[in-house]
Amino acid sequence: MDQHENLQKLQRSFAAIGLNSAYIDKQLRELVFEGKPGSVFEDWERPGLDYRFMGHLEKDAAGRLFLQHYDAGIVPHLRNVSPGNELVARAEQNALSIYQSFEAAVPAESAVRLLNLQVEQPALFTEDQAMTPITPKDVFRVLAGQEHQHIAYPNLNAMNEQNLNFLTTNLKYLGFDEKVTEQMSRKIAEQAPDFKINTQVQHFNNSMDxxxxxxxxxxxxxxxxxxxxxxxTNGKPEEDKTQTFYIKNGHGFTAKEAFNQLEGRAVFKELRNKEGQPYTAWSKLELALEKDKNNNYPIRQFSNGWGYDLEKSVNRFPVKELNDPEQKAALLKSLQKGNQQQVTIEKDGKQEKFYLEAVPALRTLNIYDAQRREVKRDSLLKPELKVKKEKKEDQSEDQKQTRKKSRGKGI
Structure with missing residues (x-):
């Protein structure tokens, strides 16, 4: 894994818990490219209170940085606070002791809720407990209204804590929010034999359920x-599109990648075959074909042998982002996820915004203008490629005329 991949993995780890500001990214970049462990900071300002997060990065056996755990603390600030705010008053009184260490999988919003609870119950944790990273399971216990040393659901003690942490991490990686994680934890605590969780995400005029x-x-x-x-869904039931996406050992398409495929775009992914062996391929739903017996669209895959070179396709156009290694890597990664990614392309001497979309079936790209109207690719080629294409077309036309003349002489 190179530095860019390490950085992207760290960014995903922080984004999964809700810490994804530009300031966090800046600190992560510095640490990754310096290649040394350290800490990154993030401050949240809420009415009456400030929260500080400090993520601690360590190196794994391969020398890659990872988020080991993070600390969070609460500090009162009294600007623009109405008199008599009891929560602020308590926080001010206990400011020096309101902090807690959290495992890397705990969402930042859950940390905030637990810190607020500590304002009201200063003795909730001892100083030693505050220094020990708290698990997602224990955060759930406390926020469910239970004392730290006692559990409302007896069966939760028997549950494999690693299992809950694994599922929590998977949900975040797959793009599902904290509400889904909390519902899952509650159902598992109740020891339900099986259960379903419904959630919805809006995408402009479309909705994903x-x-x-x-x-x-x-x-x-x-x-x-x-x-x-x-x-x-887009408000017209007859146009609804559905698909079941399978997860194998925590690996599978994310919520956003599922959306991109139902919109008709392809996604490049490391997948698992029936034997559990990994392989990489572009996957695209054949939305124009009939569904199978399980009510799923057929899936067409394009492996490395298909010969689609995404980077080569993008390089045919004067894309400004290609000039910066980090922006280039981010662009290619976004296109692999099936996104329509905005870029800057020089056209007629002007810098204009366009959207790119990977099309592995045709070994090319689709290009759209700022209003999402499709644009002819040839009109945006690099100047030298335009000249080469025009020359090739002229040669083809000359050959065509020569063949016509030859046939005329033979009559």
Missing amino acids: YTLHFKKSDQSDMYFFNKFDARL
């Missing part, structure tokens, strides 16, 4: 998240 399926093992307390159903 997701139904996540969880099932408890017949042999243990372990739970599995093996699939989710996705439905794309």
Whole structure:
């Protein structure tokens, strides 16, 4: 894994818990390219209170940085606060002791809620407990209104904590928010044999409805998240599109990648075959074909042998972002995820905004203007490629005329 990949992985880790500001990115870049462990900071200002987060980065065996855990603290600030704000008054009184260490999978919003609870209950944790990273499971216990040393659901003690952390991390990686994680934790705590969680995400004029399926093992307390159903709607029921996406050992398409595929775009992904072996390919739903017996669209895949070179396709156009290595890497990664990615292209001497979309089936790109209207690719080629194409077309026309003359002489 190179530095750019390490940076992107760290950015995903921080974004998964809700810490994804430009300031965080700046600090991560500095640490990654210096190649040394360290800490990054983020401050949140809320009415009456400030929250500080400090993420601690360590190196793994391969020398890559990862988020080991983070600390969060609460500090009162009294600007623009109405008199008599009891929460602020308590925070001011206990400011020096309101902090807690959290495991890397705990959402920042959950940390804020737990810190607010500590304002009201200063003795909730001892100083030693505050210094020990708290797990997502324990955060759920406390926020559910239970004392730290006692659990409302007896069966939760028997549950494999690693299982809950694994599922929590998977949900964040797949793009599902904290509400989904909290619902899952609650259902697992209740020891439901199987359950579903519904959630919805808006995408401009479209809506994505997701139904996540969880099932408890017949042999243990372990739970599995093996699939989710996705439905794309635009207000016209007859145009709804649905597909079931399967998760294998935590690997699968994210919520956003599912949306992109239901919109007709292809996604490049590391997948798993039936034997669990990894392979990479572009995947595209054949939305124009009939669904199978499971009500799913056929999937067409384009492996490396297909010969689609995304970077080469993008390089045919004077894209400004290609001049910066980091922006170039981010652009290619976004296109691989199936996004319509905005770029800057020089046209007729002016810098204009366009959207690119990977089209592996044709080994090319689709290009759209700022209003999402499709643009002819040839009109945006690099000048030297335009000249080459025009010369090739002229030669082809000359050959065509020569063949016509030859046939005329033979009559």
